[in-house]
Amino acid sequence: MASNSSLITNQKRFFYGPNYWKFDPIYQTNAKLFIKDLLNLKVVQFTEGSKITHGFFYGNHPIQEVDIIATIIAFEIINGKKSKFIKYTLDDGSATIGYVDFQNDDKLITEPKFDRGTVIRVIGILKDYNGKREIINSYGRMWDMKDPNAEVLRWLEILTLKKEVYSRPFILPKQMTTINNEVPPAISVEHESEESDPNTSISNSRIFERMKNFDNQSSPVTEEGFTSLITFYIYKNNLTRFSMVRIRQSPELNEFAKKVAINQYPCSKPNGQQVAALFNKALRMLVLEGFLNYADYNKISYRVDSLFVDTVKEWKIQM
Structure with missing residues (x-):
């Protein structure tokens, strides 16, 4: 995998390095995507000196935190010596993903916050752990969704965002101030999405x-x-x-x-x-x-x- 501190190009797609991620508005928000999209995000490695940074990308948009609405289909309570957490398995209809909810005190976990079948909204950081992609929550950001239409409305919101926002490539303006005396690249490249889109009609x-x-x-x-x-x-x-x-x-x-x-x-x-x-x-x-x-x-x-x-x-x- 090619690496560079500022820019990586890959089959007409370009990836800005970590110094420039904060300039992408999507990186500053909690990205709303389907679970299937999260599992298919591209991982790009950047090397700067001895420091190696990995980034998740939807198109060429860096993704840090995600916001999903899904149904709990399973959970596992872990009361270990070093950490205590509940790992939920969430399903939004496109795929499933693990959501790890850490306990911040020393009390043993005896039951989950929400039971199977509950539709919840969660916000967390995306991580790869032991070969599996997970969402990590350490701030208690999970809510029970009372509105029976919440999942449907979120799907419609995602489809709109993907069409009007996420599908457009992230390009730094030429007049942007340099960082560390490095002129940021401004490259106009046709965006080619490799992600598998759950909105694609089946046969x-x-x-x-x-x-x-x-x-x-x-x-x-x-x-x-x-x-x-x-x-x-x-x-x-x-x-x-x-x-x-x-x-x-x-x-x-x-x-x-x-x-x-x-x-x-x-x-x-x-x-x-x-x-x-x-x-x-x-x-x-x-x-x-x-x-x-x-x-x-x-x-x-x-x-x-x-x-x-x-x-x-x-x-x-x-x-």
């Missing part, structure tokens, strides 16, 4: 296959199976536009969601928050796949994408 054939081959009796009791059931429900009921309330009122969908929650969380009776999280995640995934679009400003109504409308209308005829 349309996958959605049609869901409809064609779905069998409610043998469908796996998983989140993927639940998403398939919702797709099948939309086709079966000839829906081209509907509200979240319409979907949530289906006894068939609710019963299946409860089964998935029981498999996912060690409980005999899932709570309403866990079931609601499954509905939100499934519908959000169908939006990301391109099957559904949001139909109102508040993002609580959906419409079937025009590519699939004719198939939906013909579904009743084929039943």
Whole structure:
């Protein structure tokens, strides 16, 4: 890996060294990205004398702290001699990541702050540890999200940021004051994103296959199976536009969601928050796949994408 204290170029992409990261507005904020994006951030090594610095980059934007909203799917309590912490496994629908919450006093940790199935917002520093990427929190910055639409609204916020902000390369202005008598490079380079974007639509054939081959009796009791059931429900009921309330009122969908929650969380009776999280995640995934679009400003109504409308209308005829 090439290294330099000020600039590294890589296949038309350029990376400024640590002295210049503070001039990127994104570095000064808590970056809002999908977990899948965080796992795919590029690591670039900079060498200055005997000092080696590693940086995480989205495009050529240096990323330090991140802000995510996700669901707790597991946790592990560690009461070691040198440190005490809870490691949560968080899932935002795109991927999972570990979130390490350190205990700052000498008391033993007996229970987590939040249980499985809770949707939380966390802010922390991104680290690589033992070959795995994690978010480290040492300031208690984690909150229970009471708004059932919090995850969906965050996804929309991220998509907007990626389109209007993160996709634009970080370029220092030519007139910027030099640092340590070094003239900072100002290079105009076409931005080429290597990150895997969860907003990229999957093959349309996958959605049609869901409809064609779905069998409610043998469908796996998983989140993927639940998403398939919702797709099948939309086709079966000839829906081209509907509200979240319409979907949530289906006894068939609710019963299946409860089964998935029981498999996912060690409980005999899932709570309403866990079931609601499954509905939100499934519908959000169908939006990301391109099957559904949001139909109102508040993002609580959906419409079937025009590519699939004719198939939906013909579904009743084929039943």
